[in-house]
Ligand code: FES
């Protein structure tokens with residue numbers, strides 16, 4: 001069925017069954033491919049987007065549940081936290097294969113938006129749902145600290 | 154600058170159609186015999202029988218054509234570094250694109266185009282430097298001719314040519330330079346003059362694209378007139394499709410069709426979106442002929458492995474016929490160690506499940522969009538199945554979301570599945586094959602199960618006097634395209650690597666027996682070393698304990714440092730011990746373990762620190778890692794690969810296994826095959842041994858020591874010796 005969702009600052013008409021995960025609408029229908037599919041069961045975080053500013057797993061968010069909410073994806077996000085996180089990620093060369101990193105970054109932005117100066121434990125517990133098979137975790141931790149410093153400066 | 158897949162795809166299409174590249178560019182490359190050649194643009198390049206490795210455009214932008222794919226290991230940065238070093242251009246002036254599938258892009262270590270075995274930098278080290286140096290020399294000569302000075306009076310630095318008071322960008326001289334003959338052996342820099350190679354921190358070429366969602370993976374490809382397909386396959390390996398019933402699949406919005414694959418390996422479910430295909434597949438039921446299928450369970454497999462351990466080994470991997478004698482000597486020693494080891498099946502579970510797009514081309518061929526690891530296998534395999542001439546098969550390579558060996562497959566398994574789905578639909582519509590995580594975990598091509606048994610005797614001098622060893626493994630290479638390279642006298646080298654070729658000086662005899670199964674197995678990050686490193690280094694710890702010696706001292710006592718190989722092995726061990734402040738002691742509630750292993754020509758030692766909480770759960774606190782990989786082309790990439798391989802290896806030994814019940818895989822998705830999480834990740838401190846030796850690989854060698862260093866640390870902390878993996882099955886919990 002046809003409905004309108006608010007995504008990346010625009011209203012977009014989409015055609016999908018109610019139970020279709022937001023992830024597949026974003027990727028296959030809207031061609032926004034920065035958001036990734038890794039598991040489909042909320043177990044890896046590759047599909048993380050922001051819904052009203054909160055990180056959510058788009059693979060288990062049915063399109064019918066999106067309603068009026070504002071969806072933001074990695075493709076356009078440019079809040080101060082986003083800029084700091086991306087700059088820190090680039091400065092420390094966090095990425096390896098890169099496939100999990102859209103989700104890691106969307107979660108890290110969420111963390112810094114709610115906690116400007118997280119310690120290692122807070123980082124670990126917030127980021128535990130974002131899997132990285134390349135195990136870039138040490139750099140993710142360091143980059144979140146770095147982004148926090150960049151935001152403070 | 155980032156890899157721009159769109160740009161490279163467009164260039165390639167123009168190239169194949171013979172259209173000149175706009176603005177002209179100078180290209181330098183190699184042909185099949187390895188000669189350097191140069192041309193003014195891509196069009197003449199093909200006619201002179203070589204492929205570009207370096208392209209220089211009029212705006213001075215240098216594009217390095219990467220013959221290896223990028224799965225995160227850093228090749229796009231590494232190969233670019235080699236060219237930029239010799240060409241003397243600025244780092245941000247260099248771009249990179251993936252090579253098409255072509256024999257001129259051969260991996261010099263394999264004899265075909267492909268990536269694996271930690272060979273990308275090692276086999277490219279001279280070739281990409283030569284390409285850069287040849288271009289440099291031609292540009293300098295062209296400028297010298299124009300400025301009417303001797304070539305030696307022209308300098309090239311940061312992409313600018315200077316001489317006789319003049320200054321110009323390299324882009325200004327591409328036309329004249331391309332008319333010159335490249336030197337057969339262009340002069341290369343001395344290592345002392347390197348400005349980029351070995352530089353501590355050169356930004357990765359793929360960082361920006363991969364942090365902004367712009368990097369293109371095959372999963373992100375959409376071409377016109379494309380349908381999405383998932384495949385319903387037999388739950389048992391070797392099952393053959395008898396019939397299927399589409400049930401309510403047609404009621405799924407976006408469902409297109411369902412067809413049996415021509416090879417009876419499954420049912421392709423076509424739809425207008427990935428989700429519709431996934432949903433429709435759930436509605437379809439199929440009947441399978443299981444006559445040739447494997448119906449064994451894991452417990453049964455383990456007991457079959459044990460029977461094979463007990464029986465006389467079929468193959469003699471050390472070739473001296475003295476296994477029984479060696480075992481008897483070992484058992485008779487006053488101090489001795491005996492142990493059995495078991496290693497489970499492991500899935501690679503790359504973050505991006507395998508997938509690819511196959512589309513028909515206007516020329517009657519096919520174009521494959523893939524994070525393609527083995528074009529040398531995929532290209533001819535797809536040509537043969539489709540009966541399309543190989544020159545009409547095109548492979549476009551994208552970033553791969555990890556591989557760990559999974560995308561390198563001697564049977565090109567997922568490409569074959571995709572092309573079967575493409576053909577079943579008539580071959581006129583583009584088909585995108587997508588695997589879900591469930592497909593990935595149940596899809597086979599696992600790291601084989603291994604069993605090892607050792608009897609070790611300690612002599613009066615406190616050193617190992619006899620080591621009798623039995624291995625049981627399902628061979629990875631037998632029956633595959635690289636069998637002749639790997640199998641000698643019945644022994645698949647990869648079943649005993651890391652043991653048979655250990656640098657330790659040990660009187661050893663090794664027997665091997667193969668395990669047979671229709672379940673396909675595959676190399677998994679570090680191949681045989683993924684378990685032989687564990688076996689060897691836990692045994693060395695047990696032997697050290699039996700001998701009453703310090704684990705580091707005991708290992709060093711079995712190495713003769715007048716031999717270069719053994720000296721490098723001892724070197725990393727000493728460096729890791731020194732950096733970790735090794736004193737052979739573990740404080741209460743803490744444990745330290747050490748391990749050292751050589752694989753793919755690279756030496757890695759690790760000291761692991763763990764602590765135990767009041768509930769007995771283990772925290773992995775810190776890994777001190779020393780690596781000797783010859784010249785570290787990009788030290789930060791070397792560090793990243795050590796961090797990554799340690800994490801990947803730790804996650805597997807802690808809790809990963811693929812198990813079977815009645816031949817059906819029991820792990821559905823990540824909740825049953827938990828990846829290492831950030832909460833598990835220790836601090837990793839990497840130390841690189843300075844070296845002027847040729848570089849060896851780093852993608853895999855960080856993994857083998859991680860598991861045994863952890864096991865030895867857990868033993869030091871708790872007294873529990875873990876010889877059957879994963880650790881979680883031994884009552885070990887992790888905090
Ligand atoms: S794809 Fe959504 S959490 Fe894995």
Ligand code: FES
Pocket residue numbers: 095096097098099100101131132133134135136225504554555
């Ligand atoms: S960078 Fe490869 S999965 Fe995270």
